[in-house]
Amino acid sequence: xxxxxxxxxxxxxxxxxxxxxxxxxxxxxxxxxxxxxxxxxxxxxxxxxxxxxxxxxxxxxxxxxxxxxxxxxxxxxxxxxxxxxxxxxxxxxxxxxxxxxxxxxxxxxxxxxxxxxxxxxxxxxxxxxxxxxxxxxxxxxxxxxxxxxxxxxxxxxxxxxxxxxxxxxxxxxxxxxxxxxxxxxxxxxxxxxxxxxx
Numbered sequence: 436x437x438x439x440x441x442x443x444x445x446x447x448x449x450x451x452x453x454x455x456x457x458x459x460x461x462x463x464x465x466x467x468x469x470x471x472x473x474x475x476x477x478x479x480x481x482x483x484x485x486x487x488x489x490x491x492x493x494x495x496x497x498x499x500x501x502x503x504x505x506x507x508x509x510x511x512x513x514x515x516x517x518x519x520x521x522x523x524x525x526x527x528x529x530x531x532x533x534x535x536x537x538x539x540x541x542x543x544x545x546x547x548x549x550x551x552x553x554x555x556x557x558x559x560x561x562x563x564x565x566x567x568x569x570x571x572x573x574x575x576x577x578x579x580x581x582x583x584x585x586x587x588x589x590x591x592x593x594x595x596x597x598x599x600x601x602x603x604x605x606x607x608x609x610x611x612x613x614x615x616x617x618x619x620x621x622x623x624x625x626x627x628x629x630x631x632x633x
């Protein structure tokens with residue numbers, strides 16, 4: 436008797452999880468996006484950043500001092516449709532090297548990942564930070580909203596990896612996350628851009 440493969444989907448939202456757009460989600464803000472949850476609480480809602488949308492603005496134009504630490508492709512990413520004039524910084528921490536405790540906030544669920552206070556200078560944190568990625572705006576859900584959208588099939592909840600936050604090929608992230616999940620989830624990676632085309 437064949438044992439079924441374990442379900443790769445997470446049972447519910449959690450900080451550090453990926454919220455991956457299902458093939459049926461055609462909202463232009465989130466079509467084929469991969470969102471990393473940076474904060475989640477039952478009754479509090481959720482906040483995350485879109486990992487696979489660049490806006491083409493070089494980091495050096497927005498925050499010149501941070502350009503040397505910026506992960507390729509060295510551009511600012513569109514974190515989501517909320518508060519587009521604000522910037523969230525994700526940092527890949529150097530293994531075994533501490534950073535000033537007030538400069539970084541670790542992201543639970545993804546070892547080696549933290550949010551970084553951009554009010555600090557790069558020289559204050561570069562010994563403990565390997566690379567950074569900047570996001571303009573964020574994605575947000577009110578209490579119960581994300582759970583409802585997941586239940587209706589708009590989103591898939593999958594485990595996140597440190598490499599997802601710093602992918603050098605953001606255009607392929609949606610497909611690669613689905614493929615690595617295996618099983619029925621991997622089949623979504625080959626869905627046409629618009630399901631009506633199928």
